[in-house]
Amino acid sequence: MDLRRLRYFVAVAEARSLGKAAERLRMAQPPLSVQIRKLEAEIGAPLFHRGTRGMDLTEAGQALLARASEAMALAADGVEAARAVAAGKRGRLSVGYMFVLANAMLPRLIPELRRSVPGVDLEFAELSASTREARLLDRSVTVALCMPAINHPEIQVARIGAQPFMLAMPIRSPLARLAAVPMARLQGRPLIALPPPEQDPASSAVAALLRRHQVVMPIMSRVETVHSAMSLVLAGEGLAILPACARLGAPRGIVFRPLRDATDSLDIAVCWRRDSHSPLIGTFLKCAEKAVARM
Amino acid sequence: MDLRRLRYFVAVAEARSLGKAAERLRMAQPPLSVQIRKLEAEIGAPLFHRGTRGMDLTEAGQALLARASEAMALAADGVEAARAVAAGKRGRLSVGYMFVLANAMLPRLIPELRRSVPGVDLEFAELSASTREARLLDRSVTVALCMPAINHPEIQVARIGAQPFMLAMPIRSPLARLAAVPMARLQGRPLIALPPPEQDPASSAVAALLRRHQVVMPIMSRVETVHSAMSLVLAGEGLAILPACARLGAPRGIVFRPLRDATDSLDIAVCWRRDSHSPLIGTFLKCAEKAVARM
DNA sequence: GCCAACCCATACGTTTTCGGTATGCCAATG
DNA sequence: CATTGGCATACCGAAAACGTATGGGTTGGC
Numbered sequence: 001m002d003l004r005r006l007r008y009f010v011a012v013a014e015a016r017s018l019g020k021a022a023e024r025l026r027m028a029q030p031p032l033s034v035q036i037r038k039l040e041a042e043i044g045a046p047l048f049h050r051g052t053r054g055m056d057l058t059e060a061g062q063a064l065l066a067r068a069s070e071a072m073a074l075a076a077d078g079v080e081a082a083r084a085v086a087a088g089k090r091g092r093l094s095v096g097y098m099f100v101l102a103n104a105m106l107p108r109l110i111p112e113l114r115r116s117v118p119g120v121d122l123e124f125a126e127l128s129a130s131t132r133e134a135r136l137l138d139r140s141v142t143v144a145l146c147m148p149a150i151n152h153p154e155i156q157v158a159r160i161g162a163q164p165f166m167l168a169m170p171i172r173s174p175l176a177r178l179a180a181v182p183m184a185r186l187q188g189r190p191l192i193a194l195p196p197p198e199q200d201p202a203s204s205a206v207a208a209l210l211r212r213h214q215v216v217m218p219i220m221s222r223v224e225t226v227h228s229a230m231s232l233v234l235a236g237e238g239l240a241i242l243p244a245c246a247r248l249g250a251p252r253g254i255v256f257r258p259l260r261d262a263t264d265s266l267d268i269a270v271c272w273r274r275d276s277h278s279p280l281i282g283t284f285l286k287c288a289e290k291a292v293a294r295m
Numbered sequence: 296m297d298l299r300r301l302r303y304f305v306a307v308a309e310a311r312s313l314g315k316a317a318e319r320l321r322m323a324q325p326p327l328s329v330q331i332r333k334l335e336a337e338i339g340a341p342l343f344h345r346g347t348r349g350m351d352l353t354e355a356g357q358a359l360l361a362r363a364s365e366a367m368a369l370a371a372d373g374v375e376a377a378r379a380v381a382a383g384k385r386g387r388l389s390v391g392y393m394f395v396l397a398n399a400m401l402p403r404l405i406p407e408l409r410r411s412v413p414g415v416d417l418e419f420a421e422l423s424a425s426t427r428e429a430r431l432l433d434r435s436v437t438v439a440l441c442m443p444a445i446n447h448p449e450i451q452v453a454r455i456g457a458q459p460f461m462l463a464m465p466i467r468s469p470l471a472r473l474a475a476v477p478m479a480r481l482q483g484r485p486l487i488a489l490p491p492p493e494q495d496p497a498s499s500a501v502a503a504l505l506r507r508h509q510v511v512m513p514i515m516s517r518v519e520t521v522h523s524a525m526s527l528v529l530a531g532e533g534l535a536i537l538p539a540c541a542r543l544g545a546p547r548g549i550v551f552r553p554l555r556d557a558t559d560s561l562d563i564a565v566c567w568r569r570d571s572h573s574p575l576i577g578t579f580l581k582c583a584e585k586a587v588a589r590m
Numbered sequence: 591g592c593c594a595a596c597c598c599a600t601a602c603g604t605t606t607t608c609g610g611t612a613t614g615c616c617a618a619t620g
Numbered sequence: 621c622a623t624t625g626g627c628a629t630a631c632c633g634a635a636a637a638c639g640t641a642t643g644g645g646t647t648g649g650c
Contacts, residue, residue, distance in 0.1 A: 003298035045381030060381040067373025078362025086340030086355040
């Protein structure tokens with residue numbers, strides 16, 4: 001079954017004449033006649049009554065006509081939809097984000113996205129440091145808001161901002177009375193740490209910070225997520241060194257203080273598969289930059 | 296936009312591999328690769344991610360896939376529907392009938408038709424002697440139950456029965472007391488006649504009958520339909536010579552009596568366009584014959 | 591009643607497109 | 621480093637489609 005034949009068939013049915021239809025199709029009349037006869041041979045029944053005044057649909061032809069025009073419309077629509085998706089006017093964008101960034105960025109990002117790409121289905125998924133690479137690589141998320149960036153040959157990264165480290169502690173901690181905490185005051189205090197560097201690069205930034213200031217903090221617990229870290233801080237298990245934006249998701253009872261003399265920061269980055277060429281990624285990047293600028 | 300390309304596209308999308316899809320399509324892998332690339336060129340965007348492990352749909356590809364499979368199904372369905380109509384398993388059959396036959400035949404014919412061709416939409420239209428030819432020729436009815444048959448080079452006729460003439464009169468008429476009315480008793484009595492022979496061939500049969508028996512009946516009124524004829528008979532305007540089956544549609548107050556020595560009859564026939572080859576016509580003919588046999 | 595106009599069907603040569611075979615390139619694997 | 625698996629490219633033969641020329645039938649006008 002060839003769609004070209006159906007196109008010819010519909011044209012002849014509408015023009016009720018081979019000659020008129022051929023003219024509209026910008027072709028000669030004889031090949032059109034041949035194509036119609038081939039179509040009839042394929043179906044096994046005549047589709048037109050041939051009179052001296054032109055061609056007239058048989059009942060079988062009428063039955064075919066309805067479906068044929070629908071099928072053509074659907075095929076054309078499919079092509080159009082594919083083009084629209086490729087152009088970023090329609091489609092689906094699955095956004096992964098790490099918890100630390102959720103409260104600071106999403107309220108600014110999501111409205112901006114909806115305005116920029118109406119007609120695109122948006123999905124959001126919270127990512128953990130351990131799974132974010134896999135989710136990008138298997139395409140279950142299209143882009144990821146990461147902190148810090150992912151380092152992987154297949155994954156492309158755009159740095160859109162940075163956040164300084166702050167100290168998270170219970171409100172009753174004696175250090176909470178200081179406006180800014182000198183690094184030296186951390187010496188010997190228990191630390192709630194994230195997974196080791198090979199699993200979460202944020203840890204290595206924290207480790208480097210402590211090492212540079214020659215501060216040693218015993219690691220009391222390792223937790224998977226920033227969320228858990230704050231829960232343990234609240235429970236009095238220790239202190240945590242977290243990017244500033246984490247404080248927006250912190251429960252009551254936890255306070256954040258700047259670290260004096262520590263200029264270290266953690267990058268905020270948008271990450272995506274190097275072979276994803278959707279224009280939605282570019283649009284997303286712009287929206288994310290705007291959201292960061294207003295943080 | 297070619298349906299073959301869409302078929303190939305769907306096959307590759309399902310097999311997630313050019314090689315596998317080529318095998319299923321009974322063709323070699325290289326031409327399939329070419330066709331997919333041509334489709335992508337036509338759309339203007341890649342439809343697959345080419346990895347080392349096979350082909351994977353892009354979002355644009357997914358958008359196309361949904362429509363493409365629907366379009367293919369619709370096209371196939373259209374072909375199937377056209378075949379079914381051509382085979383008489385589906386479609387529409389518009390049945391024209393003349394009023395004289397309605398009460399005698401339709402109650403037997405319609406259930407038989409519904410049993411024989413389930414899935415076919417049936418339509419019924421009452422025909423007058425003056426329009427029945429035109430309705431067949433412009434295809435607004437597919438077959439016509441006629442009495443007598445139509446005589447026209449474009450129209451084919453199958454005689455399926457005959458009905459003797461009877462005399463229709465008011466129940467109070469003195470002739471109504473006879474079990475059968477001799478032709479001679481009609482001499483001079485007023486006749487309610489149908490339209491003249493060139494408009495309604497039934498008239499010429501009646502005229503021939505009277506001529507052969509050398510009976511003259513003055514024509515009081517000409518009416519268009521058997522229906523009207525009976526109304527005038529009931530009103531005492533005159534007598535009518537009608538086929539026997541007309542009595543089934545007669546109002547109370549009219550009686551029918553056989554005409555002694557008159558063996559004339561009027562044919563019942565099924566008529567259709569000579570160029571209508573629908574198998575539904577053959578089926579209809581069988582049903583009509585059955586219905587006549589049980590009259 | 592004949593001729594012109596119209597419309598569809600057939601025939602044949604040309605061009606385009608498609609499919610098959612051979613081969614190359616790349617990455618993953620052992 | 622060689623092998624394997626998968627897609628892409630090149631080239632050739634085959635099939636399909638298109639255009640031109642032409643035939644046959646009917647309608648309508650002179």
